[in-house]
Amino acid sequence: MALQPFTVHRGVAAPLLRINVDTDAIIPSREMKRVSKQGLAAGLFAIWRYTEPGGREPDLNFVLNKPQYRNASILLSGANFGCGSSREHAVWALNEFGIRAIIAPSFGRIFYHNCTRNGILPIELEAAVVHYLAEAIQAAPQQNKLLVDLPNQQVSVAELKFSFTIEATPKRMLVEGLDPIAMTLEMTEQINAFELQHRQRMPWL
Amino acid sequence: MAKTLFEKLWQSHLVEQLDGDAALIYIDRILLHERTGSIALKSLAAADRQVRNPDEVFCVIDHIVDTLPGRGDETMMPSGKEFIQTTRSAAQSAGIHLFDIDHPKQGIVHVVSPEQGIVQPGSTLVCPDSHTCSQGALAALAWGIGSSEAEHALATKTLRINKPQSMRINFEGQLGTGVTAKDMILYLIAQYSAAGSAGTVIEFAGEAVRNLSIEGRLTLCNMAVEFSAFTGLIAADKKTIDYLGGRPYAPSGENWKQAVRYWQSLHSDAGAVFDREITIDCAAIEPMITWGNSPEHSCPITGTVPKIDSANKKSASMQRAQDYMGVKPGQKLAGLPIDGAFIGSCTNSRISDLRTAAEILRGRTVAANVRAICVPGSTPVKHQAEAEGLDKIFIQAGFEWRESGCSMCFYAGGESFGFQQRVATTTNRNFESRQGPQTRSHLASPATVAASALAGQLTDPRTTQKS
Incomplete structure (x- = not known):
């Protein structure tokens, strides 16, 4: 099952400039209603996005409900984005909502991996740069779209251009949309050989 | 090497x-x-x-x-x-x-x-x-x-x-x-x-x-x-x-x-x-207690809610957390009235946690307005506690004594402590709405939660005499 590849994406960016945005906030547990990766977009950011707990009336103060950020596909946020619970539903909800990239100074580790496993690009940039990007787009977010170029590791808007770093493996997985399980299953012989030795070394396990 | x-x-x-x-x-x-x-x-x-x-x-x-x-x-x-x-x-x-x-x-x-x-x-x-x-x-x-x-x-x-x-x-x-x-x-x-x-x-x-x-x-x-x-x-x-x-x-x-x-x-x-x-x-x-919506928002139980310096890069998140939690800068944490007390979760629900809490609760009762719940971390922990008579101490003190599970560590649409209810809890996350819509969670040790349940307010366990 190949993943949705990520190469170059141009889209509306929405600033959610809070630190420590946790996965309970990205999708509250009560919004995970089925044993499924689908049907989660409506629960995205539910505690902030709607006026009532469990309700569906949009809170117009929340960034993703503002008309100027309609169809946002890139999030700008604060440090430690996606901390907390391991729930991959947070990433499935973002994906279904249409988010393709998230730019923040740092990410929760499990969340980061969940992103790269689902074709969402997490980009680490300093807080000052994230704020700068938010300012650069805010006058007209629908026009001032961000361009995210993964092969060249650059984020740009108009004349502004910032480079970001990403490790080689997640980059390749994203660009090529690879299925890591299929890749590892091709290494079954090496795994078998290791397992045999491992059991001799630690027969009690 | x-x-x-x-x-x-x-x-x-x-x-x-x-x-x-x-x-x-x-x-x-x-x-x-x-x-x-x-x-x-x-x-x-x-x-x-x-x-x-x-x-x-x-x-x-x-x-x-x-x-x-x-x-x-x-x-x-x-x-x-x-x-x-x-x-x-x-x-x-x-x-x-x-x-x-x-x-x-x-x-x-x-x-x-x-x-x-x-x-x-x-x-x-x-x-x-x-x-x-x-x-x-x-x-x-x-x-x-x-x-x-x-x-x-x-x-x-x-x-x-x-x-x-x-x-x-x-x-x-x-x-x-x-x-x-x-x-x-x-x-x-x-x-x-x-x-x-x-x-x-x-x-x-x-x-x-x-x-x-x-x-x-x-x-x-x-x-x-x-x-x-x-x-x-x-x-x-x-x-x-x-x-x-x-x-x-x-x-x-x-x-x-x-x-x-x-x-x-x-x-x-x-x-x-x-x-x-x-x-x-x-x-x-x-003994520590959290005052906000991140585990980094904590201070000694003897301390006060921090003042917010606008030059602090975290001032916005601190302000947001204080508003959510209904606390004010300079306010003492000890003495803040609570509505709920929760002892459980993968952090603090093992037999030693229950023994520590029971030692404080023995022969006493929780404050009248506090809903107190103890959820043992496993069925064997529950049975061990019952063999030691700890269940009776919890129940006599006014705690609910539950079957094991993650329970109200997080809200999944079932049970919760309720809107803006203030809870002393031995769990691990004080995120917004983690324990229920708008519920205000204060993370602490089992000793602090037990002492707080008795007093009906956040309490330094060192001030509660052992029975």
């Missing part, structure tokens, strides 16, 4: 260095629960892939199941039943171990695994649950993953990961009276921030860590993830070995002797170099 404990664990599980920066790491044990394991098992089956070693995979029902007596598949969480039944049938078809609702070994996954001897020193263990780091307390490399990675581990018995950096945190000196492992980890996070470890593998070390019981060490490692760690670890010592002896899934006979010889090597060598090192003076740690 001197090696860290992490390096020893890494090297002994390295199947192959892959292209670039990733490595293929062998996984000894995989744990699942009905909340996130259900989807991993279901997706694996949908892709027509098999569980490679079913006998080394253990599944529990802990997250969604009710904790009221007489519980079954029907839960207060809308659609909870689907999670339980999907997990059960997928576990049965995959042939993995299942500790179902009525199984005598049932409980919270991170309580069950050490209790049954499933996690062992020198092993690797993963679970699609962020608090898997708890189990590093037994000198295992145990870490939380997502559901897709769980599928990978189930199908291949390996994971592709980039090697994390290492960090040692030395808790030097001795803990003061009434100060516990929970206070140590809250203090650390308050000092260095919730993002403070930046994905490193932390080895907790120093005199105070050596002096902790295994259960205290499990509490300490439990919240390594709240400090943004890859995971936490503690060297194996005599306590580790004594703890594991005779556990159902621990080695026995000749295997036990051989295992123990190996386990004795599971510490960082003298002179081993860490990427980062921190030393904490334990004399400075007091």
